[in-house]
Structure formats: C-alpha cells, structure tokens
Amino acid sequence: MQIEFKATKRDAQGTGASRRLRRAGRIPGILYGGAGETQPVSMDHNELYHLLRKEAFHASVLSIEVDGAKQNAVLRDVQWHPFKQQVLHLDFQRIAAGEKMHLKVPLHFVGADVAPAVKLGGCMISHTINELDVQCLPTDLPEFIEVDLSALEAGQSVHVSQIKLPAGVELVQHGEGDPVVATALQVKGAAEAEGEGEQA
Template sequence: MSATKTLEAVARDRVGKGAARAVRRQGQIPAVIYGGNQAPQAIAVDLIRTRTLIYAGGFKTTLFDITVGGKKTRAIPRDFQLDPVTGVPLHVDFLRVVSGQTVTVDVPVHFLNEENAPGIKQKGGTLNVALHTLSLDVAPDQIPDAVEIDLTGRDIGDVIHVSDVKIPAGTYTGEATDTIANILPPTVLGAEVEAEEAAIAEAQSAEAAEEKAEEAEEAEGDKPADSEA
C-alpha cells in the first residue's frame, strides 16, 4: 500500500483566472479540496514539490495529509491539469477522505517473471496488454501500489482475465471476464517486409540495368559512320 505523504499548502482568499495567474507567478499551483460534506477549500501548493510528485508516478493513488494554517486534511488527488506545451502543472483537485468511504482509482498492472514464460522466452511470442490499469473501488488507506501478475508458465494463446488475478484490496469495477492481456504467436511480418523490400530492390536493379543498356545503344547509334577510302 502507498504510504501517506505530507503536503504543505496555504489558503487562497480569491479564486478565478486572474487570482490563479497571480498564484502561479509566485511559484505555486492553485488547488481545491472538496467533498466530505464540507464546503470546497481553495488552496495553493508549491509548484516544484507538486510537479515532482506528479511526475514520480502514482500521484492519483497517493493519500496526502495536507496542512493548511496548521490544520491537517486527509485527501487524495482526483484530477490535475498540465500545460499542453510545457507540461507544468496548472491546477490540482483533491477529494477529502472521510471514515468509511471508498474511492475509485486506476491502479497500474505490473507483469512479473516474463523470462519464465515459455510462450515469450522460448517461442518468441508477444505479451499483448489490453488493460494497463484496473479501476478499483477501495478504501483510501488500502489503495495498492500495483496489481501484480505472474507470467511464469504462460504460453502462446494464454489469456489472462481479471478473474485469474488476485486483487490486493478493493473491488474491480468492471467485469470478471475482462481481458487484461494475452500472449500472441510470433509475427511473420518482419520476414514478409524483408521479402518485399528484396523484390523491390531487385526490380529497381533490373530497371536500372535496362536503362543503362538503352543509353549504351543510343550512344552507339549516334556515332558517325566511317567514310569510304
């Protein structure tokens, strides 16, 4: 399970685009804490700290103790916006966490022991991943870091469904029959491409030789005839 992290914040007394731009000029990011049957609270968090947390991965499955004016609020990120050009965080939404509630989060899927899967290691198959994350309804303090899937013994043609996997905590929000991944046979596309490229090269070579022969014939025909003695 992910450890709860701390985050310092300051209250914002103004909201809106102009106020948000002023916050960003000060090296902070506008944010809001909502939910828990309480009024939304506008806050600002440090840009560098928040950017580091976002790009470290797992940000939206991490529980935070946010300190504002000496008061701690436990919350989990629900959404964030990034500048489409620079990638700099522009805004973060946090959801208050209250006792007894669950949250829906997308937990990453990690595949283990690929080297022990004969369909991949010995037979050259490919792991085709259909679901890179699983959406779980889970208590905030039980959010797993990942759902791990052991590929040991997996062969070509094997299909891994949600029902085949142990969910560390919470409940999957989809269907048990949903496909997470399967192992495909080795593709012959590479050989086909090589053969096609070789045929094209051969045709181009033959065409070049034909053009060269025609040029030689034309040059021979342009020579002046020998005069009689």
Template sequence: MATTHEIKVQRRDDEGKGASRRLRRTGNVPAIVYGGDLDPVNIQLVHEDVLLASKNEWFYSSILDLSLDGDVQKVLLRDMQRHPYKQQIMHLDFQRVSADQALRTSVPLHFLNEDKSPAGKASDVVITHEMNEVAISCLPGNLPEYVEVDLGELKLGDAVHLSDLKLPEGVEIPELKLGKEHDVAVVIARHGRIEAEAESEDEEDVAGAVPAAKVDEEGKGE
C-alpha cells in the same frame, strides 16, 4: 496497507483566472479540495514540489495527506491540468476521503516475470498489455499503490483476465459484478504472425476508408 504521502499546502482567498495567473507567476499552483462533509476550499501548492511529486506513480494512486498549517486532510488526486507545451502544472483537484467510506479509483498494474515466462522467452510470441491500470473499490486504508500481475507461467495462447488478478484483502473490481462479458483480458500472448496479420488488416481498413470519405465530401460539394 495504503501508503500515505504528505503534501504541504496553503489556503488562498483570491479566485478567478486573473488570480490564478498571478499565482502561477509566483511559482505556485492553484488547486481545490472538495468532498466529505466540508465545503470546498481553494488552496495553493509550490509548483516545484508538485512537479517533483508528479513524477512518482504514487501521486496519482495513493492517499495523500494535505497539510495546511498542521491540519491534515486525507485526499486523492482527481484531476490535473497541464500546460499544452510547457512543463507546467496549471491546476489540481483533490477529493477528500473518509476512512469508513469505500472509494473508487484506478491503480497501476505492475507486470512481473514477463521475460522469464515461456511466452516471454519465445521469439515468435507477442505479449500485449491490454490495460495498464485497473479500476478498483475499497476502503481508503486498503488502497494499494498498484496491483501486481505475475506473468511467470504465461504461455502462447494464454490470456490473463480481470478475474485472474490477485487483489489485496478488502479490494474488489466493480466491473466484474456487471457480468462475465466484463471480465476482459488484461494480458494476451499471441503468435507473432497472427499479431502482424491483425495489424495489417487494421491498416488496410483505414486506408480503404480514406478514399470513400473523399468521394463523399466531393459529392456533397457538387
């Protein structure tokens, strides 16, 4: 079952960059709520509260209860804009969700028992996580905060694909409906030597491409 988290918000009437700058100076974050059968609404949140919530994984993948003076709307975070170098959140986008309408979003992957697996215990095996989140589709009430990937039996040469993931009831991976070629690897256990050789080849390809680019540029300048 999905876990919900309440976030208190206030409505804001002022719009524009100037209004947003003034809002941030007072320790708040401008945001917008859209979607469903209702019009978009401009809101504001206390920056300290948002910053604290943003340190949690659930803030990005769970149903959130936006509470406006007791009026609660269920939403998903769809976009977050951060300051390029300050620890400041600049703007948030929330999308309303309906209990009877399937939604698409990405949730984190939690890898379990990697150290206990035969591959994890072997000194010459490199385990690579090809992805750290997965795109899923489900009703809001079935939305998991994360999907567990048990690697306890992982051995050298093994690969865990999207189709191998154990999903909660009512949850599916839309990518798998597009064909077998979309059943990509999530985790791969390779021999350390092979992994090192592959990285070395990639570095050589990059190094070899640089002089050629310079020659082309010089040729154009003549």
C-alpha cells in the same frame, strides 16, 4: 507509503488570480468532498511537479496540510499545460477513514521474461490495460496490483477475472464481459521461422 505536502488557502479566484499564482511558482487547486466545504488552495509548483512524476502519488491516500490542519485526500484530476512542463490545476477529494473509496490503481506486470510464451514461443507480451478501477477502505488501498505472467503460453491472454486482488479490494466493473489485461502475441519473424521449420 504516506505522501505529505503543504497547501495554502486561497481567497482570490478567477483566471487573473490563477495566472498570478502560476507566475509566482504556485499551482491553484481545489479540495472538496467529505464533511468539509469546498476549499480553494494553492501549492508549490516544483514540489507537486516532482510528486506527480511518482506513480504512487496517483494511487495513494495523501496527507495535505492546509494552514496547519492535515486532511486526507486522493488526487482526482490534473490539468497540464498543452506544451510546457507546467501543472495548471489540481483537484483533490477528501476521504473518510471508515468509508470505501473508488480509485484507479496501476498494474505491475511480473514474470514476462520467464513465461513459456516468451522463452519458448518467441512471443511479445502486449499490455492492453495498465490500471484497474477498484474500491476499498483507505487503509486497504494498494499502491499497485501485481499481475503474474509467468505461466502465459503463446496465444493466451490474462483477463481481469484472473488477477488476484489484495484483501479488502474489490473490482469496479464497467460494462459486460471480462476485459483482457495482457496478451502473448506471436512476433512475425518467429512465426515465419516456425512455419519454415515445419515445412522442412
């Protein structure tokens, strides 16, 4: 899915200029990387606020039109106001079509309701990781990665190595080991009932 929005070059910089932009319903931001120079920009607050609420906006190649010229980029950082529903600043990094990019992609868990751990074992599924660090070409970037939990048994876990990655997508591993993504945890009440059944 291609997400597009417009931005405007901004010349005035500094805290005062950013404050004036925000009062006018604009968000200051920056577009950097690639072959172009670092470009300070501003965007419509309402439009970007609603886009930021979409999961896909955080893991998609975005098309940013800056004063008529379209540039492809990914979202790198969002600064929010500590207590207001207000976006203070956005960072975007340009990407090139033939170069691999590095991005966090959300995980979508499916099949938990039919997993033996839940249906037969009375377990709850605990998600310990909700996104994966991957690298791929812009054309191969998935909006999300699916994790199938339908075969999960009580007491078992799904590890990163067991996730089927889409074609062209590689995992960016941090540190040693094989991190746990989801675990079937025994619910206390169910465990006690099972124990009482065995005693009887």
